[in-house]
Amino acid sequence: MTLEEFIRLLLVGVCFYVLMIIVLRISGKRTLSKMNAFDFVVTVALGSTVSSLLINNQTNLWQGVTTFFILVGLQFISTWLSVRSETVSNLLKSKPTLIYYDDQYDTRQMKKERISKAEVLQAVRSQGVDSMESVSAVILETDGKISVLKKNSKDTVKDTLSNVK
Numbered sequence: 001m002t003l004e005e006f007i008r009l010l011l012v013g014v015c016f017y018v019l020m021i022i023v024l025r026i027s028g029k030r031t032l033s034k035m036n037a038f039d040f041v042v043t044v045a046l047g048s049t050v051s052s053l054l055i056n057n058q059t060n061l062w063q064g065v066t067t068f069f070i071l072v073g074l075q076f077i078s079t080w081l082s083v084r085s086e087t088v089s090n091l092l093k094s095k096p097t098l099i100y101y102d103d104q105y106d107t108r109q110m111k112k113e114r115i116s117k118a119e120v121l122q123a124v125r126s127q128g129v130d131s132m133e134s135v136s137a138v139i140l141e142t143d144g145k146i147s148v149l150k151k152n153s154k155d156t157v158k159d160t161l162s163n164v165k
Helices: 003-027 037-055 061-082 086-092 107-113 117-126
Strands: 097-101 135-140 146-150
Touching (some): 003 037, 003 061, 061 086, 097 107, 117 135
Antiparallel strands (some): 097 135, 135 146
16 A cells, blocks of 8 residues: 555545544434344445445545435435335335244244244243243344243233234
8 A cells, every 4th residue: 555545545534434423413313223124225335335435546535425425315315204104114114023922933924034933932032031931922023133022911902013914
């Protein structure tokens, strides 16, 4: 690496770092969240943009800045629309999937989501539950995590299952 390349890397890195902090603070917490596959893709694309800008001498600062603003802007617009339109929300986000309920595994959904019984049991154990008899429901969330709902001693309505398919 030449001295000129090193200075470019240092200047572009510092400038872009400061710009990222400012833009990400303005655009809000949701820009870098990993709430679903769409958010994850945007986060990876932002990382790729930054690395390309820093490593590739053919890419100038303004190309990287423009790409960064486009990605953050599209993320902001998409999430803004998705909280205001159910149609847009359904296009961008998946719904949580019920994979165990009322002492029954939903093997059809488990196959569709590529979740094994062993993974369900692991998730249950990680919640400190030692028996499936203590489990009310197991849900594959939109971010790929598995949630475990324990049975209540009271017979209550399951509010958290209202958006689960």
